[in-house]
Amino acid sequence: MTTASERNDAQPAVTVIGLGEMGFALAGAFLEGGHPTTVWNRTAERADPLVARGAERAATVRDAVAASPLVVVSVKGNATARALLESSGDALSGRSVLNLTDGTSAESRAVAEWVGDQGAQYLHGQIMTIAPGIGGAETVVFYGGSDAVFHRFQPALRLIGGRATLVSADAGVPALYGMAVHGTMWGALNGFLHAAALLSSEGIEVKRFLDDAGPSVAALLGSFPMMADEVDRGEYATQYGALQHHRPSVEDLVRESEARNIDVDFPGYTLGLVNKALENGHGDDSYSRLIEHFRKR
Known part of the structure; x- marks a missing residue:
């Protein structure tokens, strides 16, 4: 079922999977930007401060993916990112995935190919700052992958960093x-x-x-x-x-x-x-x- 927040193109709902130092900062930026934000973390208590600020806590990765048209992943390693997305099953179909997980260009491309096979669109991002820099006007983020995803969610992406640039249609280029x-x-x-x-x-x-x-x-x-x-x-x-x-x-x-x-x-x-x-x-x-x-x- 598509919610009203999902249909709101101005401030679409966003899901953040992974609430480490960077993921926590990302979720906070989306909340401050007025986006309905759903969060999931393996250690559920990590989400408590975000929930207190208005975020929705998902019980499972599948629930988290189903909650929003834009699914942001920030975890340790692309193998973990893919495993978590796999656990969402068919909920991924029709979604847009923004993977902000560090790794090699080949790993990024492999995740992009797999996400595409699930009927979802893919964008990879390389954040060029530490967590306190999230949201800065001069913070650089390199993106690669779907042009459609980049432009559809560009206002939300600028909440991550003011210097958001789509450098290639190749999802591996941002890592390089x-x-x-x-x-x-x-x-x-x-x-x-x-x-x-x-x-x-x-x-x-x-x-x-x-x-x-x-x-x-x-x-x-x-x-x-x-x-x-x-x-x-x-x-x-x-x-x-x-x-x-x-x-x-x-x-x-x-x-x-x-x-x-x-x-x-x-x-x-x-x-x-x-x-x-x-x-x-x-x-x-x-x-x-x-x-x-x-x-x-």
Whole structure:
């Protein structure tokens, strides 16, 4: 039976399956946005504060799925997400599933295919924030999958994050986007912490360094579009800043780190990449050439 709230396209009913830290925040955002919200969690007591705020507690996953046209899943792992959805039986048919569970691109695609086979539409989302950031105007969420689901529920999706973007019809792409951001983040953070250790060994305040070197650090991000263009074109020859000119600076960083008893694994890895590229005759190419090292053949 279709309820009045299900027919309300302005504020459709939403179900949230999984009330961990992120799922709890999601359910709260939908409630605050005025959406009739049904919740289910394996540990039922976790829903108590949400029920006190107006949420409906479903006794089973099947009941939760049947309650709303939009079913949001936020659990640990896509295997768990699929198992829970499977337990809803034929209640899934005709619904729209938004899976916000972390995992690989292949896992996302597998869940998308299975959901489609059940007569439901599928959208996968990759949230680029921690739970307190849910609902922020600048919070980024990458979506992939059904264009129809994205546009039908776009107002509700913006309650999760103001920067909601449908990046592909392929449900696996959001996971790749997320991993690309995280990979860039960890590389940058590790580089910065190595730099901080180097500076601290001299008694230099790291904040002072940032005040003085801010423009140089900011310029690094400004180089990404140029590198992206080189990678996309597969053309790396450059007039300035070629790999052969990087090597002396990396060697200096390794020697300085050794002299100060700072771990050299991070700059040493970079030096190894540069040396290998030079040995292969790429000394006149830009730093982007090193992507070939990461592409296993």
